[in-house]
Amino acid sequence: MSFLQIVEGPLxxxxxxxxxxxxxxxxxxxxxxxxxxxxxxPTGSAAAGFIRGNLRHFxxxxxxxxxxxxxxxxxxxFHLGLFVxxxxxxxxxxxxxxxxxxxxxxxxxxxxxxxxxEIAFAGLIILWVRRISEPVMRLISDxxxxxxxxLTFLVMLSGCFALQQSHDALRATHMFLVDIWLLYFPFSRxxxxxxxxxxxxxxxxxxxxxxxxx
Amino acid sequence: MSLRWFFILLVIPxxxxxxxxxxxxxxxxxxxATGVSERGKQTLEDILARQKAALRGLKLAPGTAAAPAxxxxxxxxxxxxxxxxQSLSDIWNRWRGGDPLNLLKPYSAxxxxxxxGEQWRLLRVEYIRRYAGWFPLxxxxxxxxxxxxxxxxxxxxxxxxxxxxxxxITQRVAHWFTAGVFILLALTGLLILLGRPLILPWLGHxxxxxxxxxxxxxxNLFGPLFIAALIWLFIKFLPGNLFHPVDLGWxxxxxxxxxxxxxxxxxxxxxxxxxWLLIIVGAVLSITxxxxxxxxxxxxxxxxxxxxxxxxxxxxxxISVALGHIYIGSxxxxxxIDSMLEGEVDENWARExxxxxxxxxxxxxxxxxxxxxx
Numbered sequence: 001m002s003f004l005q006i007v008e009g010p011l012x013x014x015x016x017x018x019x020x021x022x023x024x025x026x027x028x029x030x031x032x033x034x035x036x037x038x039x040x041x042p043t044g045s046a047a048a049g050f051i052r053g054n055l056r057h058f059x060x061x062x063x064x065x066x067x068x069x070x071x072x073x074x075x076x077x078f079h080l081g082l083f084v085x086x087x088x089x090x091x092x093x094x095x096x097x098x099x100x101x102x103x104x105x106x107x108x109x110x111x112x113x114x115x116x117x118e119i120a121f122a123g124l125i126i127l128w129v130r131r132i133s134e135p136v137m138r139l140i141s142d143x144x145x146x147x148x149x150x151l152t153f154l155v156m157l158s159g160c161f162a163l164q165q166s167h168d169a170l171r172a173t174h175m176f177l178v179d180i181w182l183l184y185f186p187f188s189r190x191x192x193x194x195x196x197x198x199x200x201x202x203x204x205x206x207x208x209x210x211x212x213x214x
Numbered sequence: 215m216s217l218r219w220f221f222i223l224l225v226i227p228x229x230x231x232x233x234x235x236x237x238x239x240x241x242x243x244x245x246x247a248t249g250v251s252e253r254g255k256q257t258l259e260d261i262l263a264r265q266k267a268a269l270r271g272l273k274l275a276p277g278t279a280a281a282p283a284x285x286x287x288x289x290x291x292x293x294x295x296x297x298x299x300q301s302l303s304d305i306w307n308r309w310r311g312g313d314p315l316n317l318l319k320p321y322s323a324x325x326x327x328x329x330x331g332e333q334w335r336l337l338r339v340e341y342i343r344r345y346a347g348w349f350p351l352x353x354x355x356x357x358x359x360x361x362x363x364x365x366x367x368x369x370x371x372x373x374x375x376x377x378x379x380x381x382x383i384t385q386r387v388a389h390w391f392t393a394g395v396f397i398l399l400a401l402t403g404l405l406i407l408l409g410r411p412l413i414l415p416w417l418g419h420x421x422x423x424x425x426x427x428x429x430x431x432x433x434n435l436f437g438p439l440f441i442a443a444l445i446w447l448f449i450k451f452l453p454g455n456l457f458h459p460v461d462l463g464w465x466x467x468x469x470x471x472x473x474x475x476x477x478x479x480x481x482x483x484x485x486x487x488x489x490w491l492l493i494i495v496g497a498v499l500s501i502t503x504x505x506x507x508x509x510x511x512x513x514x515x516x517x518x519x520x521x522x523x524x525x526x527x528x529x530x531x532x533i534s535v536a537l538g539h540i541y542i543g544s545x546x547x548x549x550x551i552d553s554m555l556e557g558e559v560d561e562n563w564a565r566e567x568x569x570x571x572x573x574x575x576x577x578x579x580x581x582x583x584x585x586x587x588x
Contacts, residue, residue: 070387114435122391122439129390134383135556160435161428169424 004172007179008099015182022186023194030198042209049208050201056213057200074126081120082156089113091165117160124153148190155181334519342523346530347408353534357541364471367547369562377558378575386554388450392443398436400533402429407526434507441500448493454480455489460570480571488539495528502528 001009060068086092090107097104108116128149131137155177162170185191207213381389405413406429414422461483463476469484470476481489502521505511509518543550549563564572 070384117435118438121435122442125391125394125439126387129394130383130387133386133390133555133557138555157432160431163431163435164427166427167424170428 002168002172004168004175007172007175011179012099012175012182015179019182019185023191026186026191027194027198030195038209040210042211044208044211046205046209049212050205052208052213053202053204054197054200056204070126070130074123074130076123077119078123078127081116081123082152084108084116085113085120085156085159088116089159091159091162117156121156124149124156128153144188147184148188151177151181151184152190330516330519334523337523338526342526343407343411346526347404347412349530349534350404350537353537357537357546360471361541361546366545369548369560370566371562373549373563374561376561377556378561378564378572379557380553380559380564381557383557385450386557388443388446389554392440392447395436395439395443396532396536399433399440400529400536402433402436403529404533405429406433407529437500437503437507440496441504444493444496444500451489455486457483457486461486475566475569477570478568479574480568482568484542488535491535492532495532498524498528499532 060072065072088106088108090110090113093104093107107113128146131141131145131149155174158170158174158177162174165171181190405425409422409426409429413425417425458479460477460479464470464478464483467474467476469482476482502525505518505521506525512518543554547567549560552563553559561572564575
């Protein structure tokens with residue numbers, strides 16, 4: 001069995017299982033976490049606050065908009081770019097079709113793929129250099145933040161290395177890094193991809209129950 | 215009719231028709247010089263007869279087909295080609311025109327093929343690829359030598375502990391974004407340029423091919439990001455980077471690198487020179503890079519050849535100078551990196567290295583400006 005077969009076969013399935021089970025465990029744990037009962041009579045809807053809290057945080061407060069525009073542009077550029085690449089890059093669509101789902105959907109043309117990759121890379125680099133060049137951000141960042149950023153960057157970079165699809169070694173490198181990324185994901189802050197809904201929602205629900213717009 | 219005979223009857227006459235020796239050329243006196251066919255020996259019938267004889271395993275008697283004009287006379291016992299026993303290189307040499315070894319004479323009036331490709335290859339292989347690596351290496355050696363001579367440039371008065379704002383978060387992010395993309399491009403570019411002489415002999419063709427394929431994809435992908443970074447950097451750092459008469463003093467005293475105090479504003483001449491070098495050479499790299507990434511936009515191949523040459527030279531220059539920038543901005547000078555990590559510098563550092571700027575920002579009007587912009 002070649003290295004490519006291992007990283008696309010058994011190792012990928014193990015990593016995917018750890019990713020799914022680990023993420024479910026973490027999210028389930030947060031949902032099941034016991035909270036102190038709020039005995040005050042509600043003056044608003046907690047459910048509406050949950051939804052409002054989630055939506056409201058997609059845009060910065062007006063007072064901070066100017067100061068945080070780099071974070072905003074970098075954040076949206078990277079995250080949206082990453083999701084588009086993950087779901088609509090032609091090699092990913094083919095992989096999902098043949099190895100997992102058994103069906104496919106239209107993939108991005110190559111020019112659009114390149115454009116989205118440029119945006120995603122720019123966003124990720126901006127987010128990380130902001131992390132190191134802003135004293136407060138640097139202080140509150142720990143190894144997990146840097147490892148998560150760099151691992152994601154290396155996954156994306158190795159994916160670009162393999163764009164020509166001419167060498168199995170490059171594809172294997174990309175898949176190996178994907179496997180590591182999947183294994184690391186549930187144990188790291190990369191989990192924010194799922195938990196952001198709960199954290200925003202919790203704040204929103206708390207305020208919403210008190211009749212305050214979060 | 216066998217395929218072999220079909221080839222002989224169709225392709226060989228075609229080649230002869232294209233041969234410039236057969237085509238007429240206007241001589242200086244206005245007379246028409248004719249090709250081989252008129253010399254009576256290298257005719258189609260003659261060659262076909264010789265081919266037929268060769269196929270039968272026979273040899274014709276010497277002298278059946280004469281050598282072309284200018285070729286040494288000899289027996290016709292050599293391998294047979296479209297022109298009998300005449301070397302095909304004679305045809306290509308006449309067809310090509312120009313002189314592949316003379317850079318000043320790349321084209322001739324009656325050329326059919328350009329020779330610039332050969333010149334480009336020679337320039338790339340014999341000069342750029344051979345010497346390019348020595349420039350960054352030389353820069354490193356110079357920096358080590360300077361480090362040994364001067365050591366780390368300290369803040370003479372020590373750190374004051376009071377900070378002065380120097381770069382905004384946008385400027386810092388623009389700087390590090392450009393730096394990150396530049397490093398990626400430099401590494402992949404050096405791999406592409408020098409991989410064949412430096413890596414291939416060690417790792418072999420397969421590993422080299424993998425590395426170059428990866429480097430090429432990454433280089434092409436990050437290239438456009440460098441263009442965006444360059445524009446961002448230009449906009450954010452242009453203020454303060456225009457030349458000023460005080461820079462003359464800095465130039466004459468070599469920036470105080472070998473001791474002594476030199477006055478400077480927000481940016482000294484060295485920083486300004488680096489800024490403009492990066493912007494101008496970066497623009498050249500961007501344009502030539504785009505030319506190589508979208509080659510179909512250029513009808514003339516020579517533009518692409520020129521682009522590869524300018525791209526390689528410009529990149530080597532920038533990489534070499536960037537090493538000096540990295541050195542002086544980090545380990546070479548105490549307190550310098552604070553400006554790009556914290557956005558602030560120590561007051562004594564500002565006073566010693568950018569005294570005019572220090573006076574400006576600490577003056578009453580300077581403080582008012584700072585407060586207004588905060």
